[in-house]
Amino acid sequence: MPITANDPKRKTWLDTPENTDFPIQNIPFGVFLTRDDIITIGTRIGDYAIDLGALHQLGYFEGIPLTDDIFLQDSLNDFISDGKKTWRLVRNRIAEIFDTKNEKLKNNQDHRNIVLFTLDEIEMQLPVQVGDYTDFYSSKEHATNVGTMFRDPENALLPNWLHIPVGYHGRSSSIIPSGIPVHRPQGQTLPAGAKEPVFGPSKLVDFELEMAFITTDANPLGEPIPIDEAEEYIFGLVLFNDWSARDIQKWEYVPLGPFLAKNFASSVSPWIVTLDALEPFRTESPKPEKELLPYLQFSGKKSFDIKLEVSLKPENGEETTVTRSNFKYMYWNMSQQLAHHTINGCPVNSGDMMGSGTISGPTPDSYGSMLELSWRGEKPVKLKDGSERKFIEDNDTVIMRGYCESQDRRIGFGEVSTKLLPVFQPKKNNSR
Amino acid sequence: MPITANDPKRKTWLDTPENTDFPIQNIPFGVFLTRDDIITIGTRIGDYAIDLGALHQLGYFEGIPLTDDIFLQDSLNDFISDGKKTWRLVRNRIAEIFDTKNEKLKNNQDHRNIVLFTLDEIEMQLPVQVGDYTDFYSSKEHATNVGTMFRDPENALLPNWLHIPVGYHGRSSSIIPSGIPVHRPQGQTLPAGAKEPVFGPSKLVDFELEMAFITTDANPLGEPIPIDEAEEYIFGLVLFNDWSARDIQKWEYVPLGPFLAKNFASSVSPWIVTLDALEPFRTESPKPEKELLPYLQFSGKKSFDIKLEVSLKPENGEETTVTRSNFKYMYWNMSQQLAHHTINGCPVNSGDMMGSGTISGPTPDSYGSMLELSWRGEKPVKLKDGSERKFIEDNDTVIMRGYCESQDRRIGFGEVSTKLLPVFQPKKNNSR
DSSP states (O other): OOOOGGGTTOOOOOOOOOOOOOOOTTBBBEEEETTTTTTEEEEEEEETTEEHHHHHTTTTTSSSSOTTTTSOOOOOOHHTOOOOOHHHHHHHHHHTTTTTTOOTTOHHHHHOOOOOHEEEGGOOOOOSSSSOEEEEEHHHHHHHHHHHHSSSSOOOOOOTTTTTTOOEOOSSTEEEEETTEEEOOEEEEEEETTOEEEEEEOOOOOOEEEEEEEEEOOTTTOOOOOOOGGGGEEEEEEEEEEOOOOOHHHHHHHHTTTTTTTOOOEEOSSEEEHHHHHHGGGGGOOOOSSOOOOGHHHOOEEEEEOOEHHHHHHHHSEEEEEEEEEEGGGGGGGHHHHOOOHHHHOOOOOOEEEEEOOOOSSSGGGSBBBHHHHTTTTTTOOTTTSESSSSSOTTTTTEEEEEEEEETEEEEOOOEEEEEOOOOOOTTOOOO | OGGGGTTTTTOOOSSOOOOOOOOOOTTTBBBEOOOTEEEEEEEEEETTTEEEEHHHHHTTTSSSSTTTTTTSSSSOOEEEEEEHHHHHHHHHHHHTBBBBOTTTTTTOOHHHHHHEEEGGEEOOOOOOSSSSSEOOOOOHHHHHHHHHHHHHHOOSSSSTTTTTTOEEEOOOOEETTTTOOOOOOOEEOOOTTTTOOOEEESSEEOOOOEEEEEEEEOTHHHTOGGGGGGGGGEEEEEEEEEEHHHHHHHHHOOTTTOSSTTTTEEEOOOEEEEHHHHHHGEEEOOOOOOOGGGGGGSSSOOOOOEEEEEEEEOTTOOEEEEEEEEGOOOOHHHHHHHHHHHHHHHOOOOOEEEEOOOOOOSGGOOOOHHHTTTTTTTTTEEOSSOOOOOOOOOOEEEEEEEEEEETTTTEEEEEEEEEEOOOOOOOTTTOO
């Protein structure tokens, strides 16, 4: 089925800002609370949020096999379970409804009043109920930087790194949408030179610039997904800030990996941009430096050219862009990650989220974490207000943005913005 | 509220086998498909499964604040969300309904026909929808054995082990109930002496004898659970077989921990035995060998004396018990695990599962995995049929059982039984 929603010539009758992340060629999916406190699935064009639950009730999706309540849900999981054919039918139809040539909704003010919201009238929610969250470690530059800092510059990459897309399981319960603040975590750390650990607030809270893809139900227990089918099961992507506490991580992570250093929060951008919308931005993956085992070999363009940037905003201060990177730098692509994840028969479900790992580029101004940007704190990062940062300070806000751009279109992700609050203080006489 | 369901003198009017794991003092919770293909929440007394959905519709829970459909669900999550007070009211009521002195249901054959099932009429399901699954590593004997084999006998325990209940995130999607077979996983391994990895079936598939506890909604993002409140949020326990592929694990696990070596399957016993039912079996935890940070210090008996055993059954062969261990050997108890897991503000939800880690005892006949029992394969384990096992072979069934026993009662978990099938073979001309 053609992805007609991608037609670059299409224009919409909605007023949209120039250079918006959300032109009619994007049509992402999200979940929001409306002004009437109703939760619904929606899309976004320009600065309008569009209530798909209402559009469906009004008959605009006639002819597409959808259950009545498919959009009147608090997560996209069921819609994502419907599969790629349905996603395309719906996205193509939305493009038609808002096409300048289509006057049906355009000229129906009653319907427009029901389905269209301005952004200040809605509250974005987590777009999926995340069953399982996996985080990969797929940027060679990031793995090399970390290996250089903490192990051996001569052998920065561990022996398995060029053979497998290294990954580990993360915590679903602490994945939050943009806008929800996070408390600085407390925990155990081993101060330099000390023999016994101490307890207190993490002193080295960091962001990790990542993207995450969201899957549909892919395979029963025991059955691998072949690499050339993997993209069939990928619904779309979000920006992903994998918050990390470096000092907690250092003490806890041997031998079973990061745990409390990561699971206090991961923030995501609320609009899932579909793999279909990103189709025009396919690009070559980096050439493998070792011959890969057959189940990880692929042909064609499986990487995507998505520009990424991170800003820090001190309280009441101005934003400073601290890094610019690109999703295309990933050594391992999503198809390889999903083929690897399931080669042992591990089942993948609708709403599962797979993080890329920190996306660092080749140059120091493209590194994807403060750990790398400040090189363990040795080179503090200067902000516009004259202050410096080695890591994230209380009341700083971290904002990640991402977009694709070509001659004929811009497809963006909006942003994921998260404020770091001081350590949680239990209320006195708390009756809990 | 008193836990009257624990009264050791209570007898039931149901015929129950002597020495059953499920006397009227147990009253576990599970989910099953009935002979009419209806899914419901139930309990078990002796060899009867009892349909709590039907009992509720017939008015037997009158006076207890429960929604009409609380038991007509495919998971216990909502019931568990209702909290400990409600669990107790329901468990106490069930004890009363089946008490020899209570003739209401006993003498109502119509109702008995509706609510009582024999075990061969039902099919047990996974009892909860697992949001997040965490696996700890809390047996000192297991950590010491592994450290001795793979690192350094003189420094078998890593420096953090005596300070923190080391844990890591596992995969929820591959948690399966007893009775579902598992395919031998395939993947990458690095053969001894080789420089490049090879692909194929794991040669070192192992069980791990664990227990897992199931939580209720415990804390909002950012708020730790104090250790003395932790048990308020624990609903109950199941037997847990954390299947492991040792050769895959060895190659993949540095630096982020086990991934494909674990996430092909974890099997659980289907009946959740409540913490309340285990109350009479509290026992002291091992004395800490290092002074603990205050958030991990506790008073009172927080460990439980639960006898555990594992049998191997070759295809068409007889069972051989290969190990006998006890949940009380755990160095870190559940309260410590939950306090640690949330000290950074990580939220815990209803249905989350927390594995203990392999439960090895102090003697070689109490080790909790084939890796330890056969000491990396150096000491094969003899089976009754004369064959030997270093690890698990195709078509072997691994059966774990657990129970508590005292003068006045036996409270058991039944079993978790899982057959290991050969590697999955894709069908020719598979149209998927």
